[in-house]
Amino acid sequence: MAHESSYVPGNVVEKWIDDRLPIIRWSKEHLMDYPTPKNLNYWWTFGAILAFMLGVQIVTGVILAMHYTPHVSLAFDSVEHIRRDVNGGRIIQAVHATGASMFFAAVYIHMFRGLYFGSYKAPREILWILGVLLFVLMVTTAFMGYVLPWGQMSFWAATVITNILGAIPVLGTPILELLRGGFAVDNATLNRFFSLHYLLPFIIAAVVALHIWALHVPGNSNPIGVEVKSSRETVPFHPYYTMKDLFAIIVFCIPFAWFVFFAPDILGHPDNYIMANSQVTPAHIVPEWYFLPFYAILRAIDFNILFIDSRLGGVIFFAGAILVLFFVPWLDTSKVRSGTFRPVFKWFYWLFVANFVMLAYLGAAAADGTVLGLPVATFSKLCTAYYFFYFLIVLPLLGRFETPRPLPTSITESVLAKHKAPAAAQPAAASTSH
Amino acid sequence: MATQSNLAHQDAPKPGRRDFLYIAAGAVGAVGVAGVTWPLINQLNPDASVLALASIEFDLSNIQEGESVTIKWRGLPVFVRHRTAAEIAEAKAVPMSELKDPATDEQRTKPGHEQWLIMIANCTHLGCIPVGQSGDYDGWACPCHGSQFDTAGRIRKGPAPTNLVLPPYEFVTDTLVQIG
Amino acid sequence: MIKTKSIIGALLVSILFAAAPAMAQEGxxxxxxxxxxxxxxxxxxxxxxxxxxxxxxxxxxxxxxxxxxxxxAFRNLSEPGGPEFTEGQVKALAAEYEITDPDAEGGKRPGIAADxxxxxxxxxxxxxxxxxxxxxxxxxxxxxxxxxxxxxxxxxxxxxxxxxxxxxxxxxxxxxxxxxxxxxxxxxxxxxxxxxxxxxxxxxxxxxxxxxxxxxxxxxxxxxxxxxxxxxxxxxxxxxxxxxxHLVSRKEAGFQVIAFLVLFAGLMYLVKRKLWSRVEH
The missing domain is CATH 1.10.760.10 (Cytochrome c-like domain)
Known part of the structure; x- marks a missing residue:
């Protein structure tokens, strides 16, 4: 949001710096004074939580790299060496491994918040697109990181997922060999994944900077989706949101610490404690939980579509499930931004959330099993269909036919109305009132 | 902090409690930062597998008089020399005034075990490994820059400033020595 | 209000999500x-x-x-939180075993605690x-x-x-x-x-x-x-x-960390509430 800088250099040193590199001015404008809508709820704290998690992963990752050996015959033992011998290594390793799960938990909440409150709508399309790009980078980084411990799940995940590229017509095999540096996943693959796993987080950090830049131009969206009309409707980012976000980060750390200290392996799979063996596939291979919905979509396509075989079809739907997110700002035709004021949208939205969770469930289920009496294969197809139905049919059409509830004219009006109505009934419910 | 004119000030908070709260939160936060920082630094320290080899035991019974072996301790080469009576006598005969870094032969060995000379094998000049039983003093001569050491490993000639360094060690039994 | 509903929803979602890997093994x-x-x-x-x-x-x-x-390693057997044999017992135990060591005479030597x-x-x-x-x-x-x-x-x-x-x-x-x-x-x-x-x-x-x-x-x-x-x-x-x-020391650290986080979260909540009491939001 364009606004005058309130920074006045306090002394000659600050003045000297300000004339040459106005970094203090910049920090004050963007990290402290940045006007933020005053009605953001706790779902809006996940952006800060994600920035925190990126920091945690980079710091612990740099440390792990000091003790890790990216070689097929040493990688597994070097991770165990970290757990057993390095001072505090068991905790640092667990923070990094569970950190990946917590990172994805936060990013899914952040994305679903954006989808509910219409945060992707004009003028924030680029903000959203950068966010989807960040998600793609995170998926790639997490996948490569999962390969590094070189357990059975690492190896077979690397094999299965790189094979996805083998589905590309004509160029598939050359691309596959190029990516793996061999005819199968082996030492060359492990080494390059280690290198890229170290590199990508810094690219993520750079895109995060763009993401925040793209946020600071139009300013935050907010739960009612009505743009800020006056400076009375905003508060400076510091201390109001720095302290609120810090509170949220600490609360977020409690379940995080629970997993790290009391169940560091519960989010993983026992098979990854068996060293990689290219001759034996584990009985059930399952990706980490955060990939399950997309894995279920990949697996759901078990039939040929015209000239497209089932493998390529699966890959197309898998890629499409992520690519479609890039187009959401144009797929959603509703003029109303926030889902709060869209009575019909809400039903489709919550069904979409349930559907996404169901896809995760199905992604973990044995391919030949049944869930709720339906064969997994059939159920997966239904859920995949709804996933695309939501983006390609519901969002474009609903905006034309739905009658939204009346919108408040401003943030101020909405805040005043909220304080009049429920405040008398439950004055102590501070935690749910912003 | 927050004195922006665009805020709806309802009532001025009591300074006492407000300050206490902020100071308490800040202090707890500082404890947290320190608590997180220490393990991140401590992981750089030698790990358990390295520390386990910080102290080693070495059996001397297989080294005949006049023989030396070089063993590895904390990643460094260590000379273990079973000196002959002639070497001991030669070392004891040197007057202190001739030494650049004066030390008696008794100071260079353990009482009752004078035949054993145990020293870190890196020249005190720039770290090369001297060659045994050579040079003008029947001790060690460094091939890199010409330092020469006598039969007690004391510097006698050349650029090295001090005698060859003795590792901390003690005799567990007459034939078993614990280094480190 | 939507918030209460959505918080419950999010909780259910995260539970199901977190639990998904376990479901894989059904059947x-x-x-x-x-x-x-x-x-x-x-x-x-x-x-x-x-x-x-x-x-x-x-x-x-x-x-x-x-x-x-x-x-x-043999030394692990005397570390705190484990079987806690004495260092002497571990040393004697290690010496009973022959360790392959290319640097040793004949390629073998008796074990030490670090092996x-x-x-x-x-x-x-x-x-x-x-x-x-x-x-x-x-x-x-x-x-x-x-x-x-x-x-x-x-x-x-x-x-x-x-x-x-x-x-x-x-x-x-x-x-x-x-x-x-x-x-x-x-x-x-x-x-x-x-x-x-x-x-x-x-x-x-x-x-x-x-x-x-x-x-x-x-x-x-x-x-x-x-x-x-x-x-x-x-x-x-x-x-x-x-x-x-390191299971025992890990859990001990866990209690300290979680107790700290709860205390810090409580303080930060008060700080946040205090700050925001001046703003209608």
Whole structure:
């Protein structure tokens, strides 16, 4: 949001710096004074939580790299060496491994918040697109990181997922060999994944900077989706949101610490404690939980579509499930931004959330099993269909036919109305009132 | 902090409690930062597998008089020399005034075990490994820059400033020595 | 209000999500494995030193003749939170074993505390040849490389009880799961042994334990029964320690960290409320 800088250099040193590199001015404008809508709820704290998690992963990752050996015959033992011998290594390793799960938990909440409150709508399309790009980078980084411990799940995940590229017509095999540096996943693959796993987080950090830049131009969206009309409707980012976000980060750390200290392996799979063996596939291979919905979509396509075989079809739907997110700002035709004021949208939205969770469930289920009496294969197809139905049919059409509830004219009006109505009934419910 | 004119000030908070709260939160936060920082630094320290080899035991019974072996301790080469009576006598005969870094032969060995000379094998000049039983003093001569050491490993000639360094060690039994 | 609803929704979503990996294993043909009351289970669980010492004896006298444990060092046996043998005991124990060391005269030397547990076979192929073609798995982290499954919805509870004892539960069940002769209709190939809990039921390992086969060392004799059930509990506990030697200190740190976080969160909530009391929002 364009606004005058309130920074006045306090002394000659600050003045000297300000004339040459106005970094203090910049920090004050963007990290402290940045006007933020005053009605953001706790779902809006996940952006800060994600920035925190990126920091945690980079710091612990740099440390792990000091003790890790990216070689097929040493990688597994070097991770165990970290757990057993390095001072505090068991905790640092667990923070990094569970950190990946917590990172994805936060990013899914952040994305679903954006989808509910219409945060992707004009003028924030680029903000959203950068966010989807960040998600793609995170998926790639997490996948490569999962390969590094070189357990059975690492190896077979690397094999299965790189094979996805083998589905590309004509160029598939050359691309596959190029990516793996061999005819199968082996030492060359492990080494390059280690290198890229170290590199990508810094690219993520750079895109995060763009993401925040793209946020600071139009300013935050907010739960009612009505743009800020006056400076009375905003508060400076510091201390109001720095302290609120810090509170949220600490609360977020409690379940995080629970997993790290009391169940560091519960989010993983026992098979990854068996060293990689290219001759034996584990009985059930399952990706980490955060990939399950997309894995279920990949697996759901078990039939040929015209000239497209089932493998390529699966890959197309898998890629499409992520690519479609890039187009959401144009797929959603509703003029109303926030889902709060869209009575019909809400039903489709919550069904979409349930559907996404169901896809995760199905992604973990044995391919030949049944869930709720339906064969997994059939159920997966239904859920995949709804996933695309939501983006390609519901969002474009609903905006034309739905009658939204009346919108408040401003943030101020909405805040005043909220304080009049429920405040008398439950004055102590501070935690749910912003 | 927050004195922006665009805020709806309802009532001025009591300074006492407000300050206490902020100071308490800040202090707890500082404890947290320190608590997180220490393990991140401590992981750089030698790990358990390295520390386990910080102290080693070495059996001397297989080294005949006049023989030396070089063993590895904390990643460094260590000379273990079973000196002959002639070497001991030669070392004891040197007057202190001739030494650049004066030390008696008794100071260079353990009482009752004078035949054993145990020293870190890196020249005190720039770290090369001297060659045994050579040079003008029947001790060690460094091939890199010409330092020469006598039969007690004391510097006698050349650029090295001090005698060859003795590792901390003690005799567990007459034939078993614990280094480190 | 939408908030309460959506918070409940988000909680349910995260529970289901977090729980998804466990669901993968549904539909296994092997019968359900019971959760045993391990001393090291749950947030407050710690290892029972005497049990680890007994388990070590079972491992040393029985298992280690075929199974390696290449990541366990002798020195670990005297570390706090483990079997806690004295350093003297560990030194004497290590000296009983010959360690392959290319720097030593003749390529072998007696072990020292810093050495890792020597493997019974020089390579995998030799191990296979000596065991009818089946490779005895390394024990180092085996207790974490095995797991059990619970039917829906019980596995959801695992995330709240921090259930991490699937490995010991499986090992205990397996050691007590031999059926001889095999049940009717079960085909067991020559050289294999029917085991209720082994996937596919045809296990290469013959029943390794029998009642009274090991006499526990002084101090332990008489305190526990000398049965397969007891042996298997002890060795499973020992294997869990071998796989997770810092479990006790990790949990201790966990209590400090979580207590700190709760305190800090409380303070930050007050700070935040204080700040925001000046703003209508």
């Amino acid at each position: 296994h043909a092997t019968p359900e494995i019971k959760k045993e009351p391990w001393s090291f289970a749950g947030p407050f669980g710690t290892y029972d030193r005497n049990q680890l010492q007994r388990g070590f004896q079972v491992f040393k006298e029985v298992c280690s003749s075929c199974h390696s444990a290449r990541l366990m 890792r547990w020597p493997s019974p076979f020089t390579n995998d192929q030799e191990a296979r040849d000596a065991n009818g073609g089946a490779l005895p798995p390394d024990f180092s982290v085996l207790a974490k490389a095995r797991g059990t499954t619970q039917p829906f919805p019980w596995w959801i509870l695992n995330y709240f009880t921090a259930y991490s004892e699937g490995g010991p539960d499986y090992i205990h069940a397996l050691l007590n799961g031999y059926v001889d002769p095999p049940p009717e209709g079960a085909e067991v190939p020559e050289g294999k042994h029917y085991n209720t809990y082994f996937p596919g039921h045809a296990l290469g390992m013959a029943p390794p334990l029998s009642d009274g086969a090991i006499t526990y060392e002084e101090g332990e004799s008489g305190s526990v029964p000398l049965t397969v059930d007891q042996y298997s509990r002890d060795v499973a506990s020992f294997m869990m320690w071998m796989a997770e030697p």
